Amino acid sequence: MRKSNRAAAGAAAWQAVQHSARPGAPGLGERAAAIPRMLVSRLRGDYADLSVPRLLVYILAVAYVASPIDLVPELFVPVLGLADDVGVAVWLATGLMGESERFLRWERRDDRVQGHVVG
Template identity: 65%
Template sequence: MRRSNRAAAGAAAWQVVHEGVKPGKPSLWARASAIPRMLGARLRGRYTQLPASRLVLFVLATLYIVSPIDLVPELFIPIFGLADDAVIVTWLASGLMGETERFLEWERSGDDYIQGHVVG
C-alpha cells in the first residue's frame, strides 16, 4: 500500500476507533488483545457468535489492506484510489470493534457451553 493510502486508511481507522470507545466499554487495548483469543476460540468451536462468513470477510479485508494490489489504483483515479482503502479499513476497524466487544462480554459471562456440554 502506498504511503498516502496508509495515511488515509490510518486516519479513517483512528476516527472509527476514537469514536467507538465510550466510557464503560472495553478499552482499545482490551479489544486489540482479545482478537487472538477470539480467533482461537472461534477456530476451536467454542465461540460460535462470530459467523464463519464474517471471519472470512475480516481475513479478506486484511489481505486487501496489506496487498500492494488495489481495486482502484491511485495512478488512474487518485481520490478513489485512496477512498477504497479507507472504506475497507473503516469497515474492518468498526467490525472488529463490535465483534471484540461481543467476545469480551461472552468471555465475562463464562458462556463456554456448546449444546449443553462444557468445552474445556
C-alpha cells in the same frame, strides 16, 4: 470512495470510539488485545458467535488492504485508490472492535459460569 461513503465510514469509526468510552465498556486497547484470543477461540470452536462467513469477510478485507492489487489502482486515480483502502480499513476496524466487545462479554460470562474471575 464518494464523499458520503467516507463520511459514513468516519461516523461509524467515531461511534465505535465513543461507544468504547461508556462507563464499564472495554477500552480500545482491551478490545484490540482480545482479537487474537477471539480468533483462536473461534477456530477451536469455543466461540460460535463469530460466524464463518463474517470471519471470511474479515480475512478478505485484511487481504484487500494488504494487497498491492486494488479495484481502483492508486497509479491511475491516486485519491480514489487510497480512499477505497481507507474505507475498507475503517469498516474492518469498526467491525472488529464490535466483534471483540461481544467476545469480551462472552468471555466474562463464560468465566463467571466456570467460576473464574476476569480482570
